[in-house]
Amino acid sequence: MAPGKTAPRLLQDLLTYDPCREDRAGRNLLTSAPPEYTPSRNGIPAVPRGNCRHALVRKEEQSLLPVAGDNHGPVYKVASYCPQCRWHIDVIVEFKDQDSSSQICGRQSDYPLHHFVYDSDNKKEINGLGAQQAPRTFSFHCTAPACPTSVRIDLRPPRFTEHDQELMMNKAQLRRRFERARELIGEREGETMSRSVDGPDFLDTFLRDSLNPAPGKTRVPLLNRKFAKTFWRDCDSILTKLGFEYTLEENEEENGPDVEAWHLPRPGEQQDVFQSTLRTTVQDARYELNTMILAVPENERQNVRHQPMYPVPSQGDIEMVLACHDYEKVAGRTRSTSTTEEDHPHFASLGAVGDFADTLIHFAYQRQSIVDKVNAPYYLECFQEIANGRNSESLQFEVAMITSKDIPNRRELEAAYRSIGLDPAHGPTFSDRFIIDQARSRLPDISPTQRDELRRNLQLIGNSRESEEIRREAMEDIDTYEEALSWLELDQSQADDFVRTMFTIKTQDNPSSIEIARRAVSIIAEHRNSDRLRQFLLEGTMTEPERDLSEAYALFEISSMSDRQNVDLSVLQSSMLVAPPSDIAKLEKAFTLIQQDQLQNYNNKEERPKESGSRVNDFPLETWPVGCRNNGNTCYLNSVLQFLFTIKPLRDLVLNFETYEQDPSPEALKNKKVGRAVVTPERVATAQNFVRELQRLFQLMIRAPTDNVLPTKHLAELALCKTDSVETEAKAADAENQDHKDSPNGTGAALIKEGEPAVATNDTVMGEGDGTKNDDVKSDGSAQATEEHSESNDKPSPPTRPPPIPPRPKAQEQAKSKDEHIAESARQQDAAEVMGNILDLISCAIKGEGLLRDGEQADLIKDIFFSDVTIVRNTTNKIEKTQELRNHHLISAGGRDRHLYAALDDDFGQSEMEGGDSKYEYIAHPAPIQIVNVRRLQFNREKKQQVRDTAQLSLDDVLYLDRYLEATNTLSGDELLHLRQAQWAKQQELQRLAVRCKELQVTEIEGLNLADAVEETAKLTESFFAGIEQQMLDPLPAPPPEELPENLHERAKVLKGELEEIDASMTQLESDIDTVFKEYHDHGYRLHAIFVHRGGTGSGHYLIYIKDFQNNTWREYNDETVRPYSEQDIFRLGPGALAAGSTGIVFVKENRTDMLTEAVCRQPDAAAAETTMNETEHKDVEMTDLPASKTEYDGLEVIEGIEKA
């Protein structure tokens, strides 16, 4: 569980939480825990400057407060208003399901204060534009076991916007109204214009009257002199919002013009303070008008009708309902509530405040470490620091009690992790087993003193994780083979079976020693490399005794001992392939024995190609790219890494990262934006970690003295985790499931999940009847942008991603092993998304070279991968354009075989949207590298599951982007648009056919189209008449008519014909569409890489095919295996074709291929053999002497796109 806050802390945070400035704080001050305190963060204020420090006052008529003597609900509400920011803030406390066992926290209880954890908010509904001004609701509940208290905090924005205020009070506007009123109603001697204060004052009077209706005071004629010169019709929106009703009334004078009038709002009686009604709206408005009026200098508001209201502060009420009005405070220190002074972050981390009495500090520490176990060492550190800071004997005593149990604080725990070579930041993600193995691997190389030290550290880790297994490991003394043998009273010559016997004897004597006995056997099993002992540990049984080794060799016709020295295991393996099937099992067993013997006695490892350092490919090392071994569940990561390696400027950037490195200080990051989000120092740190890790991998890919390398898990972790912290990642994944949207701009990384139903169903050709294809996916983003254009110019664009959240790298959930963690991240994403993520990470890690639109960082990554795309929307009366940077185009496979152009035409072409609007897109500035991602997963609504779309997308060696551009060398923008319009007309017909085609294709019966299904029915009916079924079924009440089968056959034929016909017409139309642009070939892009998925929806394997332009050859990269691939096969169609599994297709600008790509970059170096990267060493690996020389790419004119010839 996440950490919580005691009631006083929650209140203090509420008083500084400013929803308008949440983005600036980088976190929600109310619901999230503060970042862990580190001295380096010192000086960064916890509350951003400029936040409103609310001075809440009570809204009496909307509150439900405890009466004297009763303070247990069932529910209370303190309705408050802040005259500074004019927000309305309600605190609602509920005691749910109270019964006799309930115990509400409070001074008299065992739990002196509530300790609240955050449950949920309503943010999901209000992302996007205006989120800062949207109402917010946050829920919390108390963590004390028997406490039924929950708290809801509602924050509502002012009823009057800044704009409203301006409308009413701006002097220039008032003057205009004054002049207009004079024109319309006539001049009057000595009359002056309205004062700023008059609008709010009149409005307040109207509202007061509306709350206490009196005859003759229910309407205001528009031509009322005062009304006209103060409001005229300019303020209609304000009046309407407040419940005023506009009417046209017949003139009492005959034939006079109709009278325009406003009727005052008619709020009903308030039944219940929890309801939001017109009455509450009016009340709220009056509080705000009160504030506005009182803000006018006194001499400018003489003679107003308004009676000033001075509501009482409500903080005491809130303290009362949160049961923290009387908590015990430390002597000699008072907490100041209104100044900008802050408690030391240690207090905030414990969910405490600075004036807590010692006992409450202890209480807060206990609650926090119970509720958020993972971070308990950090809370201990906070507790210690406070105890020392206060120099409090009682607290120091409590600290001593804890530390005497060998429970570590954060510093000690981090030191402990480091002492066994682990990065403490990932501590919670390691499994116990992994930690133990890691510690064991260190034992053989260290002195006895160091060994004791290591055990002590392990003990600390075990205590902190409450892991019995680790604690035991720390206490026991069996580390070596010899110790294991001696514990079991064995000697080296005794066989595995005897090991088992001794195990049984020992554990029968003393059942509590079973774990250590298992440990001893496990050490022996590893030392002897005995699968039988391993099996025994795992299953409690052992297979039959080992076949005699010489018998095993004899089966392969190896008889003499000397022959055993030169066994070529691959020869043995191939002889197994040709052996009679009846012998195979026997031979395999023998082979395993020989393999083991070879490894142990002859150090012959050649049979294990997956071990690092061995060869799997047959090509000269310096001419061939290295393969990447699979790291577990990171199926597509290798493809992405291989692809990135071939992009020469990117590779050089990574290899020379030091020259590009971003200064991570907060000042340097002030204006840095990547993916439209502000970049935090933590994010930069993660990103730089990633790039350094990638640098090591690239160096290894260049210099490895073998033909395959293993990317570290650390790299996978950094590449796959979208944010810095496990916690936010889980939340983000959650949020995406809720309302996953195609990111409207490509800089938001390729936020497309293939497995996402909401996206997958939006496919033109498969059109779920709405025919809007991607529009509803994108419309949300574009609509925002549009509103922005038409409405206001000074608002910043809303971020398309939630603001980065400061790191809490320690897992909040139960600890997962690193592997599980990576696997999970991998499942939630796909290659496209990871690629986007990596590009963003690199941008975060490097310095910018200037700013692009919206403050986005300009850099090499943007230069080579991001195209500038314009979306044109035609609405009834205007044309709107929005622009966005995209690192890829997303298309649908589309359910039927077609050319890539046809799919791209769908994406860029004109499409209808709701309300008769339409839109299309063009590329204003194409990047030199174009990535096209293919959506291959469809969500089948009938089956409620993902279906893989294996339609074949055919490709050519060159893709011409001409038709998708704004203009080309030969076509002006208008000419191009004209051609496209001709194309769209045909496309509309195509879409109509697609809908019909889909109807014919889809039936309830898997694998049958409608025609087939009807045909099957016909056959069934026939057999029914033939009497076969008759004996098996109960007689039908009415047998089907005899002519039915024939009719059905006939119908099936017709349907089949129709389907074929439609398919043919569609193909013809597509080809026609293509012809429109046949001759325009100015902007060619060469095919460079194809990402391919093989296998089903839930499983399968990713490969990548990459063109080596320098050697004019294609290769297939299948994890560690890299082999040549024929160009013919790249473009081949038919069963098993790449075209059916392509998930990503990459093109590179013609004539630039050599500058932008280089598939082979090798300098094998035997000295580098030492630096095989493995999990434990990744920190230590250091490669010097970079082989690659830095190349300048600054000359790339790519964001300009169309080259200047």
Ligand SMILES: [Zn+2]
């Ligand atoms: Zn305020």
Ligand SMILES: [Zn+2]
């Ligand atoms: Zn409580």
